[in-house]
Amino acid sequence: MPIRSLLYVPASNARALEKSRSLSCDGVIIDLEDAVAPQAKAAARAALPAALEGGAGRNRLRLVRINALSSPWGQDDLVALGGLGCDGVAVPKVSGPADLDAVAARCDLPLWAMIETARGVLSAPAICGHPRLAGVIMGTNDLARELGARPRADRMPLWTALQGVLLAARAAGVPAIDGVCNALDEPERFAAECVQGRDMGFDGKSLIHPAQIAAANAAFAPSADEIDLARRRIAGFEAAQAAGQGVAVVDGEIVEALHVETARKTLALAERIAAEVDA
Numbered sequence: 001m002p003i004r005s006l007l008y009v010p011a012s013n014a015r016a017l018e019k020s021r022s023l024s025c026d027g028v029i030i031d032l033e034d035a036v037a038p039q040a041k042a043a044a045r046a047a048l049p050a051a052l053e054g055g056a057g058r059n060r061l062r063l064v065r066i067n068a069l070s071s072p073w074g075q076d077d078l079v080a081l082g083g084l085g086c087d088g089v090a091v092p093k094v095s096g097p098a099d100l101d102a103v104a105a106r107c108d109l110p111l112w113a114m115i116e117t118a119r120g121v122l123s124a125p126a127i128c129g130h131p132r133l134a135g136v137i138m139g140t141n142d143l144a145r146e147l148g149a150r151p152r153a154d155r156m157p158l159w160t161a162l163q164g165v166l167l168a169a170r171a172a173g174v175p176a177i178d179g180v181c182n183a184l185d186e187p188e189r190f191a192a193e194c195v196q197g198r199d200m201g202f203d204g205k206s207l208i209h210p211a212q213i214a215a216a217n218a219a220f221a222p223s224a225d226e227i228d229l230a231r232r233r234i235a236g237f238e239a240a241q242a243a244g245q246g247v248a249v250v251d252g253e254i255v256e257a258l259h260v261e262t263a264r265k266t267l268a269l270a271e272r273i274a275a276e277v278d279a
């Protein structure tokens, strides 16, 4: 399943919940945590059944972000998830596998760990190796706050953390979703951040507004040029093999079996997007 775009939708916002059904994001994170004020927590939780009824619509992945179990609301959030048709629970501020154990003991849903603390980043290999983990989502707002980092368009203060978590996710074979971009009125900055996340290797980006969906979907999908190159690399390598050679040269660059594996993954992702999302 492609997860190019994962949109936070506050569970306290009925209009946004309704609108999210028709949006072209690959998934939603229905939020009970930071997007919901303390006085609205109970009403937001009560809105979950209606928000999740009627199937996924265009959103292929539907996660619910609970409050931390140590907060006054987390336990009730988990109880409310029982029997609801969501695809997983996003666990905030995971600092180590014990935080996931605590949720796993009370809930059968796949777990998505939000990594947004310094301890979480340093424990990423253990978190990503948790047997119930389905994926990780970067929480770059909380992480920047804890680090004392200044906001920068190039996100330099966060590179080590982003790449460290990505390494851990890849070693464990789970998807990794980049953090949000708060700059709602700077589409060029947002597009550049998407490209940066894709260049690092992230599978997709978490979003805060519908206006961010199209750019994320474009950045995390193979481009026409990438698809064309992948096809030509596969064809070139197969021709080289037929001629008894182990490597090919395409566009002046060497192509070995490992490059063909990447090319096949590129084509497979493009086909899944065409078949499952854009169909």
Ligand SMILES: CC(C)(COP(=O)(O)OP(=O)(O)OC[C@H]1O[C@@H](n2cnc3c(N)ncnc32)[C@H](O)[C@@H]1OP(=O)(O)O)[C@@H](O)C(=O)NCCC(=O)NCCSC(=O)C[C@H](O)C(=O)O
Pocket: 007, 008, 009, 010, 015, 016, 017, 019, 020, 031, 034, 035, 116, 138, 139, 140, 141, 142, 143, 179, 180, 208, 209, 210
């Ligand atoms: C930021 C917002 C409060 C802006 O909302 P609004 O003023 O309604 O924006 P617009 O008028 O431009 O909205 C246009 C239409 O789009 C709908 N809309 C807006 N946002 C969403 C959304 N998130 N999901 C679905 N639909 C949305 C509006 O209803 C309008 O619809 P229509 O009536 O048909 O015109 C708002 O965007 C918002 O609340 N965003 C989410 C904020 C959030 O979730 N924050 C917490 C997560 S981010 C985070 O902290 C990650 C991590 O934990 C970390 O630490 O980094």
Ligand SMILES: [Mg+2]
Pocket: 034, 092, 116, 139, 141, 142
């Ligand atoms: Mg956060």
